[in-house]
Amino acid sequence: MTQPQQPMLESMTDVPTPHRRWRFPSWSGALLALVILVIATAMKEPKFLQLSNILNILEQNAAVGMIAIGMTLIITLGGIDLSVGSLVALAGGLGILAMNRLFDKPAGDAAESIIPLFAAAGTTIGIGLLAGLFNGVLITKGRIAPFIATLAGLLIYRSTAMWIARGGQFFSDGSELFANLGNGFDIPGTNISRNPRRVVPMEFPYAILVWLTVAIVAIVILNRTRLGRYIIAIGNNERAARYSAVAVDRVKIIAYTLLGGITGIAALMNAANYTSVNSANTGILLELDAIAAVVIGGTRMEGGSGSIVGTILGVLLLGVIRNMMVMRGIDTYAQGVVTGGIIIAAVLLQRAGARRA
Amino acid sequence: MPDIATSELLLIQSITKRFGAVRALTDVSLSLDAGQVHCIIGENGAGKSTLMKILSGVERPDSGNILYRGENVTLKSPADAQWLGIAMIHQELNLVDELSVAGNIFLGRERRRLGLVNNRWMNERAAELLKGLNCPIEPTRRVGDLSIAHKQMVEIAKAVSIDASVLIMDEPTAVLTRREVTALVQLIERLKAKGVAIVYISHILSEVLAVGDRVTVMRDGRSVETLSREKAQQIGEQGLASLMVGRPMGDHFPPRARPESRLALEVRNLSVPGKVRTATFAIQAGEVLGFAGLIGAGRTELAEAIVGLRRRDGGEIVVEGTVITAKNPRQAGKAGIAYLSEDRKGAGLTLGMGIAENVTMVSLKRYCHPLISRREEDAATRQHVDQLHIKIGGVRDPIETLSGGNQQKVALAKWLEIAPKVLIIDEPTRGVDVGAKEQIYALIRSLTAQGMACMLISSDLNEVIGLSNRIAVMRAGRIVATMDASGATEETIMYHAAGVVRQG
Numbered sequence: 001m002t003q004p005q006q007p008m009l010e011s012m013t014d015v016p017t018p019h020r021r022w023r024f025p026s027w028s029g030a031l032l033a034l035v036i037l038v039i040a041t042a043m044k045e046p047k048f049l050q051l052s053n054i055l056n057i058l059e060q061n062a063a064v065g066m067i068a069i070g071m072t073l074i075i076t077l078g079g080i081d082l083s084v085g086s087l088v089a090l091a092g093g094l095g096i097l098a099m100n101r102l103f104d105k106p107a108g109d110a111a112e113s114i115i116p117l118f119a120a121a122g123t124t125i126g127i128g129l130l131a132g133l134f135n136g137v138l139i140t141k142g143r144i145a146p147f148i149a150t151l152a153g154l155l156i157y158r159s160t161a162m163w164i165a166r167g168g169q170f171f172s173d174g175s176e177l178f179a180n181l182g183n184g185f186d187i188p189g190t191n192i193s194r195n196p197r198r199v200v201p202m203e204f205p206y207a208i209l210v211w212l213t214v215a216i217v218a219i220v221i222l223n224r225t226r227l228g229r230y231i232i233a234i235g236n237n238e239r240a241a242r243y244s245a246v247a248v249d250r251v252k253i254i255a256y257t258l259l260g261g262i263t264g265i266a267a268l269m270n271a272a273n274y275t276s277v278n279s280a281n282t283g284i285l286l287e288l289d290a291i292a293a294v295v296i297g298g299t300r301m302e303g304g305s306g307s308i309v310g311t312i313l314g315v316l317l318l319g320v321i322r323n324m325m326v327m328r329g330i331d332t333y334a335q336g337v338v339t340g341g342i343i344i345a346a347v348l349l350q351r352a353g354a355r356r357a
Numbered sequence: 358m359p360d361i362a363t364s365e366l367l368l369i370q371s372i373t374k375r376f377g378a379v380r381a382l383t384d385v386s387l388s389l390d391a392g393q394v395h396c397i398i399g400e401n402g403a404g405k406s407t408l409m410k411i412l413s414g415v416e417r418p419d420s421g422n423i424l425y426r427g428e429n430v431t432l433k434s435p436a437d438a439q440w441l442g443i444a445m446i447h448q449e450l451n452l453v454d455e456l457s458v459a460g461n462i463f464l465g466r467e468r469r470r471l472g473l474v475n476n477r478w479m480n481e482r483a484a485e486l487l488k489g490l491n492c493p494i495e496p497t498r499r500v501g502d503l504s505i506a507h508k509q510m511v512e513i514a515k516a517v518s519i520d521a522s523v524l525i526m527d528e529p530t531a532v533l534t535r536r537e538v539t540a541l542v543q544l545i546e547r548l549k550a551k552g553v554a555i556v557y558i559s560h561i562l563s564e565v566l567a568v569g570d571r572v573t574v575m576r577d578g579r580s581v582e583t584l585s586r587e588k589a590q591q592i593g594e595q596g597l598a599s600l601m602v603g604r605p606m607g608d609h610f611p612p613r614a615r616p617e618s619r620l621a622l623e624v625r626n627l628s629v630p631g632k633v634r635t636a637t638f639a640i641q642a643g644e645v646l647g648f649a650g651l652i653g654a655g656r657t658e659l660a661e662a663i664v665g666l667r668r669r670d671g672g673e674i675v676v677e678g679t680v681i682t683a684k685n686p687r688q689a690g691k692a693g694i695a696y697l698s699e700d701r702k703g704a705g706l707t708l709g710m711g712i713a714e715n716v717t718m719v720s721l722k723r724y725c726h727p728l729i730s731r732r733e734e735d736a737a738t739r740q741h742v743d744q745l746h747i748k749i750g751g752v753r754d755p756i757e758t759l760s761g762g763n764q765q766k767v768a769l770a771k772w773l774e775i776a777p778k779v780l781i782i783d784e785p786t787r788g789v790d791v792g793a794k795e796q797i798y799a800l801i802r803s804l805t806a807q808g809m810a811c812m813l814i815s816s817d818l819n820e821v822i823g824l825s826n827r828i829a830v831m832r833a834g835r836i837v838a839t840m841d842a843s844g845a846t847e848e849t850i851m852y853h854a855a856g857v858v859r860q861g
Binding site for chain 1: 666685686687689690696698703704705706707708709710714717719721722727728729771781
């Protein structure tokens, strides 16, 4: 498919183009698809647009959404991380273990200590950061291809989690603070109670807020910091970056550690939501969902440019499809067919866009 | 075969080829006769490679004709050239490391039997070919395990196996040992007897005189002169060298600044395994030290070793009296050394990014508080654009929209951002048009006038002489001569670079 390379047309481009042509952002395809899907679904299923359903979709996709944002940074860098799904299980599971160690069931109405919750958060996020650091060091100092290094991580983290839990689950010992983290805050003025004498307000899940925060931080990092600029530069041309005095190894290690940390946060929110972690199932194939969302969002797999907004749209697109299929009673086993088809369409669209540019 | 031996096989008539503003070839004509060796000599960049690319179908000429046995032909692809029987032995080896010697020789032309590759036949045939080259390599050996010299012999066997009528040899002996060179010369004699027309490109003038039936000298994209064997031998190596460089010096170089007495950079006994041997030199503040030499002499490798892009094997680097051990360009930059790569598109610039992003790539920290201030980036970029006369649209435009000369200025601006004490520039004006060239020269002058030291690597001898205070000549990894630029001529540099004049 590669076009024969043009000889250096130096002088012909000597007159600089005064204005760059305005181009559709790389995520316009994903946005268009999402809008069409939302309208089509809403017409068939009025319940789809209810606040509770929308919050439900957002909450269910928060964990994969956060990880996909971190994955966008890694793919922009020209890398990949397959270990994140397994890491969600391991980090979350170990977090619960650490918390259970410190948790004494409060007697009666005595307020629960916040220390066990901190232990869970610290352990889960700490394990995530460590695993990311390990990936980054393997890839840079160990010179192992990212695909291979993180494939090993995928196996090791999952296996460690299952080994510790003997293939079963990590259960929280009943910390309410922990369980609360998996819930949300009340939205004033709402009521989902059927009982007219009791008012039960709708909850806004904390996970969505965390996701939003991760997204904003990542957008700032990618577009406004040295780290982000260097991530893009390395993804574009690693050799040129190295020749331009960029500390390539350090940037890579930081980026993988960052993704590890975000995965830790996702693992924490996920564990809190279910108050348990299933060592065999939690986070399984999540790395592929995250990568799929990144691709659908218009980020180039080869690296060099990435869009956080696109990735969020990609996550939402996949989430809405899943929700729609459940609502319409479509066999959930057919989901993979639809997702796969969308990935192919997204890449073909991207390429068509790139050719025009 | 007397009729074959004198007949004209291939005729090239007034070929012109331009790459953008750069005229690579102007009105070049050449005739190749069956059973004759036609040598082509010229400096780096004289147009030899472009001419060969046209002959082998890689590039197409803008104008001019190619006649094969008197008939006009168009070579649209290497396959077209091969179909006519034009084969090329490449300077850079085009072999598949993972395949066997025989597998490489017959790559794409495998003999099949019952649909399967007939390895036995190919191995036998390859063994014969190699024996004919007096080079008994086992045909089943993996090419990746061979020495460079043996790889070159495989490449030669591959070209010979095609039974070409025209064989192009681009610097075939550069990596060969004496024994293999002898075998190659014998092979050339046999091919001549078979009526093959041979194009022989070499920097080694003694070789040219030994094998050439005719010698064409190229300079600045033109064929300056074609000499008969007798005439070439009459004027000798020195005469050929003069023809290669014989061009009056341009006077578009600003006057040299007087260097300061303090040393900016000292390099002592620096070696790079297999590339550079115990290089020792010093550059004063305000001085330009030019590095001349043929391609592959180790100049770029020396520069890359200084800034930590290559492993150093002993040696010491001192910047303004402080010993430094940079492991990468970042540390080198902190120590005050900037290196601008010869590979502008592959290593000098990040083509997918904008102008401002490239300008601030090295110095980005300065614009972070802690978030990048795009306003300050824009302002700094505009300042460079004005100072270096860079022609751009907007400061955030993609770098790809700029011409070669303007791209080079951006690459230069990127390093000027950190105000280096020592600037190493590798082929700063390659692919750059004349106007931008002069601006780059003037810029180097004004920077050295302010006390910056400059290590200038260039294959353009005119440029090296015009811009440098002193010139170091490298050959085969060594600095073989250092001379004052004011008295240097292109001839003397070429003698040292090609090894015509050997030091004690």
